[in-house]
Amino acid sequence: MVLPVAAALTACSAVSLPSHRQPQRANGATSASSSAGRSTPAGAGRTTSGRTTSGRSRTTTSSGSTTIVRVATPGNPPLPAPAALRPFSGTPAYAGEGSWHPAGRLVAGRPAVYETLLVPPGGTRRAGIAWMDTSLLSARLYSGSMSPGGGPYKYTAPVTRAAAASLVAAFNGGFKMADAHGGYYTEGLMIRPLVRGDASLVIYANGSITVGAWGSDVTMTPTVVAVRQNLYPLVVHGKPTARAFTRTWHVWGGTCPCGAGEHGTRYQWRSGVGVTADGALVYVVGKHLTPPQVAELLVRAGVVRGMELDINPSWPVFATFKPATPDGLAAPYNGAKLTDTSRGPKTFFDPAYARDFITMSARPARGSR
Template identity: 45%
Template sequence: MVVLLPAAFVSTIALSGPAGSSPLETTAEWARDHGLNWLVTDLEKAQYAADAPAEGGTPDGGIPHAAGVVAGSSGAAAPLTPVATGRPLPGEGVWQTVVASHGRPAVQVTTLRVDPTHTRYLAGVMRLDPRLVRGTLHPGVGEPRGHWRASTSLAGAAGADVAAAFNGGFKLSDPSHNGYYAEGRTVAPLADGKASLVLHADGTADVGAWGSEVRMGPDVASVRQNLLPLVDRGAVNPQCAGGGEAEWGSTVGQAAFVHRSGFGVTADGTEIYVGGPALSVCTLGTILADAGVVRGMELDINPAWVSGAYFHDRPGREPRGYALFPGEQVAPTHYLQPTGRDWYAWDLRRS
């Protein structure tokens, strides 16, 4: 009974999560919500110690050609030069248009090695043109709780114009105390100095330190805070390898090379999402800066939550999704059913 009752209890929790959530993911979320954040973090650290990413080597099959490339569009960005890894491999850092609007690239993607040491792992980088797409912060069914106008999935009409989707930030219960505001409601208080992804009423995004670089105004549609600014004025935060829970959250540690994601904006307002494996806080920041980001932030961490995707419309059917980087563990179909936590979608502008 001592063994079976706890096992049955955990199994019940694992099977009670939103559709599309793995049992492990649901159990971890329940534990964090019930004061066991320390236990989940310790287990993550043990898992990382037993399965740290390998050093050296080359990507299996080289740099992949993106799935779902759109032919005939013009205006692709200049190749991204992977500063940290030196001479690029064939196709590394070359932008490919995967969603177009009126013959112009709305979404472009590329892949590149994550750093000079973990050279077999590839991160995905996604460029979003704010003139052609508009962003929306979507709620999850578990967080934030309550009733919202924005949908919890891309099912039905919500997926009609979708171009891209990706994960939000850390849980709002994380000890880093991140704020959340949407639809005129404050779910978690917005804290000065926190890295904040701000969406305006016109669907454009900005990133910056709350209270100084970005602040509340009548045109602010949503604010999602997460940790401290990672990139500012084009430079990676010099504290990316230091600090701790207050700076980078209750995770496996900022120096651990794990799945991470981030978002930022360039000087001309282009919006950039990065996701991939074997990333530290510093190497994530380096990729954002290499992509031209002038103000950027870390979003979420670990394979169950890092989930960038882009989509092609299929009239009368659900949109077809494509994963951003090789080995992504969260399928694009994750967004076609209600998800447990908040997330972002970028839709094509109608005009």
């Protein structure tokens, strides 16, 4: 049952955010990071970054270890289907746990999204995991009047008929900006200043998407069209960050009064997203998850750089769409939820929905215009 909006309007944080200046138009290649931001989170280390000629981003720590992440571009060959995930030891066993199945419409005749369920370490409930082939999918950030606020925006709910013709999947964004402790850039506007070291979901003009720490893994370039920051990196170099295990779990968002035993506890509906070394995008969502569990699930699915997205029952949602025909329109009735979130496919077609979200659509076939 969907909770009233007043009951869980936001994922709160114990730390207040200073007020920011009004949205400003960004200047192409000029860096948008804020020098007044926090230092690099614990566990991330000092980093330098670069880009290889094969479209991969490279991050090198002060210890010399390197993580290379492929950033898919149009024309890249499709990725191989993901291998089955090994269940965590000591968790309840479920039939088919960790085995992937295709979801959503086919792209170029093949699945672009795979889904599975997995119990996190120390947990008893299965969380949903979605794997997306970014070689076949193009990303877009939709903005809302509640998050990030401001506007009006060109890309906002509802998904239009034209966009529905290629829509494969969609998922929630991050916290309201007062609680995200980071920045937001879209449609040529700097809605909130970007903060160096913050976890960032970045989308490029060609629809490519990646995740990383701002100022090291990812930076502002003329091809960046959207940056959505939310808190700190949760996974760095294929491992949960030290900050993920902090006793001060409130840094990952305050939990709402959502029912008996669910207020003031680190166990809550949480979602997260990350990228694998070969560029696949992985989304995780589940009930009664802690920040370390989100990180462990992402890592088990192959993520090398990851971040937390929105939390609490009213906001996390991942849906795929499978129209009856290859070129049919995505709609609530042909959509399916990844797991039992209170929100579902109709969220992205609701004109009143005021939060940000990300769509993943079929890339045009090679040679098409």
